[in-house]
Amino acid sequence: MGRHEIRLRRHKMTSRRIEGHKNYYDVMKKHQRGSRTRRLLKLVLLFLFFVLLLGVVYFTSKLVADEEPPTIENEQVSMVISGPEPALSADRPESWSR
Amino acid sequence: MSFYKLVIMPLIIDLNTLDTSRHMTDEEIAAEQQIIEASKKDVQAFGAIYDHYFKGIFEFIYRRTDSEELADDLCSQTFVRALENLKRYEFRGLPFSAWLYRIATNEVNKHFNKKNRNRVFSLEEERVKELMETDDEGFTDAQIRQLKKILNNLPTATMEILELRFFEGLGFREIAYILNIGESGAKMRLYRAVEKLRVQFNLNWKE
Secondary structure (H helix, E strand, C coil): CEEEEEEEEECCCHHHHHHCCHHHHHHHHHHHHHHHHHHHHHHHHHHHHHHHHHHHHHHHHHHHHCCCCCCCCHHHHHHHHHCCCCCHCCCCCCHHHC | CCCCHHHHHEEEEEHHCCCHHHHCCCCHHHHHHHHHHHHCHHHHHHHHHHHHHHHHHHHCCCCCCCHHHHHHHHHHHHHHHHCHHHHCCCCCCCCCCHHHHHHHHHHHHHHHHHCCEEEEEEHHHHHHHHHHHCCCCCCCHHHHHHHHHHHHCHHCCCCCHHHHCCCCCCHHHHHHHHHHHHHHHHHHHHHHHHHHHHHCCCCCCHH
């Protein structure tokens, strides 16, 4: 059983009447509008893709930098800071050194 | 001289003299293909195709909608879709109209699915009379009721084949392409429908 309706028409539509519906200008206009919209959408998507790509690159580099172990230069600095102060040893009483 | 003539100048074939796709020879199909290739590069060339097939596609959609405004809208949409996808069109040895019919069928189906309404087949009594032998007075009310009942009871897919074969005059290869089904399947469905009709009517058709 089909889900359709059968109608019988007494007359065929005339060629002249059909010609009245012909409008190639309108078809071209719709096509141009459609292709403009599609081009714009493509551009927006491309822009969003680059923004996303930049974001990924930025956050990845940040993450890598945070995870980096302390360098040798940093160790040297800490050694200098933790060394004995010369002023303190000068003020030491003589009995301490014996 | 129109662009249309310029494109196929070496073959000198005027497609406007052809009534429908079913009369196209291989040379004419090849000439049409040249216009399609030209249209892929310059959409202005598509105007010739539009002029040639507008009437056929409009009539087809009108038969499927029974509304002039809707047919106008869907017909224009069909040609816009064809233009949008022209670069993807692949020549398969069939007239370009087969592709247009396929798009038109999809547009009509999409419309009815969206509106959730039953499909419509608005058939010309004149053509029905040609197919079924009747008196000059035409069908009686009882005959019309009977015919509508038989056609209503057929599956919609079969009705589509019946319409494309008897009202559009298309070949089975084209019908199979348009409906995206097998050629043998299309033939089988049509023959079954014809047998059902032959029980009640004298069908004026031989394959």
